[in-house]
Amino acid sequence: MTQFIVVGAGIIGTSIAYRLAEAGHAVTIVERHHPGAGTSGASFAWTNSNEKTPYGYHLINVLGMRAHRALENEFGARPWYHGGGAVEWKTNPAEAAELAERVERLKGWNYPAEWIDPRDLRTLEPALAAGASGDAPIAYFPDEGWVDPTVYVEFFLQKARALGAVLRRETVTGLVLRGTSVTGIRTASGKTIEADVVVNCTGRWANDLGQEARLSFPLAPTLGLLVVTVPAASGVRRVIRTTGVNFRPDGAGRVMLQSEHDESKFTLESRPEEIRPAAEAMIARAARLYPDLAGTAAEAMRLSLRAIPGDGVSAVGPLPGIDGYYAAVTHSGVTLAPWLGQVVAAELGGGAPETALEDFRPARFF
Ligand SMILES: Cc1cc2nc3c(=O)[nH]c(=O)nc-3n(C[C@H](O)[C@H](O)[C@H](O)COP(=O)(O)OP(=O)(O)OC[C@H]3O[C@@H](n4cnc5c(N)ncnc54)[C@H](O)[C@@H]3O)c2cc1C
Structure with a gap:
C-alpha cells in the first residue's frame, strides 16, 4: 500500500485524496486551517469551459464539466452543484x-x-x-453551472475519511528531501511525517512548500x-x-x-x-x-x-528529476476538480500518464 500525503484540503486536494483512498492507498491530508479555507472558499465557482484557450485547456475544462455530471450517477445526488446554464x-x-x-x-x-x-x-x-x-x-x-465548493469539499473529505484517510491540522513548513527524493514533510509543530509521495495541493501557496528552485515553479496570481x-x-x-x-x-x-x-x-x-x-x-x-x-x-x-501558474494554465504532475513529489496547482480548479481527482489518482497509482494533461506538466517551467 502506497502512503500518500496530500497537502491542502481545498477542492483539488480533497478530490485527489478521495480517489487515492478509493483506490486503496493510505492517505494523510494535511491542512493548516479548516477544510475549504483557501481559494476554494472564495471562488465564483462557475463550472465552465467558456473563455478557456488554447484548445487543450478548453478540453480539460470540458472533461471537468463532464466529471461533475458523472458524480450524480456515482453518488445519486450532488447537492453542491447548481445547473441551469x-x-x-x-x-x-x-x-x-x-x-x-x-x-x-x-x-x-x-x-x-x-x-x-x-x-x-x-x-x-x-x-x-x-x-x-x-x-x-x-x-x-x-451546460454550465456553479458549485458550492465548501459543500463539495466536505462531501469528499468525509468520503475519504470513511475509506481510512486522515486529516491532520498542521502547517507544512517544508519538504523532506533526500538526494533527489521527497520522503515526507516538516510541520510547524516540529514533526516530520514520512510518505512515499507528497502531493502539493496548496494552490496559490504551492511554492511555500519547496524552498529550493527545483521544487517550485512560477505562479502569476491575480x-x-x-x-x-x-x-x-x-x-x-x-x-x-x-x-x-x-x-x-x-x-x-x-x-x-x-x-x-x-x-x-x-x-x-x-x-x-x-x-x-x-x-x-x-x-x-x-x-x-x-x-x-x-x-x-x-x-x-x-x-x-487566483492560483495561476506562470503561463496561465494548469500545472499538474511530477517535478522533473524529483521522485516522490507531485503538484496539482490550477486556476479553474472548481471546474477541473472531479476530473483531476480521478486522473491524478490514477497516475499516482501507477497508471499511464493522462494524455490530456501532456501540455500542463510542471516540467515545462524547467
Ligand atoms: C475570485 C475567484 C474566482 C474564481 N472563479 C472560478 C470559477 O468561476 N470557476 C472555477 O472553476 N474556478 C474559479 N476560481 C478558481 C478556483 O477557485 C481555484 O482554482 C480552486 O479553488 C483552487 O483549489 P485548490 O484546492 O487548488 O486550492 P485552495 O482551495 O486554496 O486549497 C489549498 C489549501 O492548502 C492549504 N495550505 C496552504 N499552504 C499550506 C501549508 N503550508 N500547510 C498546510 N496547508 C496549507 C490552504 O489553507 C488551503 O486550504 C476562482 C478563484 C478566485 C480567487
Missing part, C-alpha cells in the same frame, strides 16, 4: 464583438453555446427587468474580489455575465457578484471600508437588471488570489 450579453461594442467571436469558436469546438432572444431570456430569468438586455445579442451556455449580498428575493436563477458585473445565486437568497474592472483596484491588504463603495456599485449595476436587488447590502466582501 449561464447567460451572457454585452452592451459595450468591443465586448459584444469578443462574445460573438467566442460563441462561434465554442460552437466550432462542439461546446453547447447558442444565441437566444430576449423572450427566451425572460423565460429563463423572469425577474429580469423588461428590456434589460437592450438590443445586445444574448448567448446561452446550457486578485479576485467577490461580493455576497444579504439574503434577498431577487429572482437571480443562474450565472449572469454582463458588461460591468457577473453574478449568480449563492444560496439562501444571497447573490454573489464579481467584476474584473473593480477588483483590479484592490490588494489583499485593502480594508472593508475601502472596498465597500465598489461593492455597492456592483450591486447597483446588477439591481438595474434585477430591480428586486435594489438597496440590498453586501454581507461579505472576499478578497483572494
Whole structure:
C-alpha cells in the first residue's frame, strides 16, 4: 500500500485524496486551517469551459464539466452543484464583438453555446427587468453551472475519511528531501511525517512548500474580489455575465457578484471600508437588471488570489528529476476538480500518464 500525503484540503486536494483512498492507498491530508479555507472558499465557482484557450485547456475544462455530471450517477445526488446554464450579453461594442467571436469558436469546438432572444431570456430569468438586455445579442451556455465548493469539499473529505484517510491540522513548513527524493514533510509543530509521495495541493501557496528552485515553479496570481449580498428575493436563477458585473445565486437568497474592472483596484491588504463603495456599485449595476436587488447590502466582501501558474494554465504532475513529489496547482480548479481527482489518482497509482494533461506538466517551467 502506497502512503500518500496530500497537502491542502481545498477542492483539488480533497478530490485527489478521495480517489487515492478509493483506490486503496493510505492517505494523510494535511491542512493548516479548516477544510475549504483557501481559494476554494472564495471562488465564483462557475463550472465552465467558456473563455478557456488554447484548445487543450478548453478540453480539460470540458472533461471537468463532464466529471461533475458523472458524480450524480456515482453518488445519486450532488447537492453542491447548481445547473441551469449561464447567460451572457454585452452592451459595450468591443465586448459584444469578443462574445460573438467566442460563441462561434465554442460552437466550432462542439461546446453547447447558442444565441437566444430576449423572450427566451425572460423565460429563463423572469425577474429580469423588461428590456434589460437592450438590443445586445444574448448567448446561452446550457451546460454550465456553479458549485458550492465548501459543500463539495466536505462531501469528499468525509468520503475519504470513511475509506481510512486522515486529516491532520498542521502547517507544512517544508519538504523532506533526500538526494533527489521527497520522503515526507516538516510541520510547524516540529514533526516530520514520512510518505512515499507528497502531493502539493496548496494552490496559490504551492511554492511555500519547496524552498529550493527545483521544487517550485512560477505562479502569476491575480486578485479576485467577490461580493455576497444579504439574503434577498431577487429572482437571480443562474450565472449572469454582463458588461460591468457577473453574478449568480449563492444560496439562501444571497447573490454573489464579481467584476474584473473593480477588483483590479484592490490588494489583499485593502480594508472593508475601502472596498465597500465598489461593492455597492456592483450591486447597483446588477439591481438595474434585477430591480428586486435594489438597496440590498453586501454581507461579505472576499478578497483572494487566483492560483495561476506562470503561463496561465494548469500545472499538474511530477517535478522533473524529483521522485516522490507531485503538484496539482490550477486556476479553474472548481471546474477541473472531479476530473483531476480521478486522473491524478490514477497516475499516482501507477497508471499511464493522462494524455490530456501532456501540455500542463510542471516540467515545462524547467
Ligand atoms: C475570485 C475567484 C474566482 C474564481 N472563479 C472560478 C470559477 O468561476 N470557476 C472555477 O472553476 N474556478 C474559479 N476560481 C478558481 C478556483 O477557485 C481555484 O482554482 C480552486 O479553488 C483552487 O483549489 P485548490 O484546492 O487548488 O486550492 P485552495 O482551495 O486554496 O486549497 C489549498 C489549501 O492548502 C492549504 N495550505 C496552504 N499552504 C499550506 C501549508 N503550508 N500547510 C498546510 N496547508 C496549507 C490552504 O489553507 C488551503 O486550504 C476562482 C478563484 C478566485 C480567487
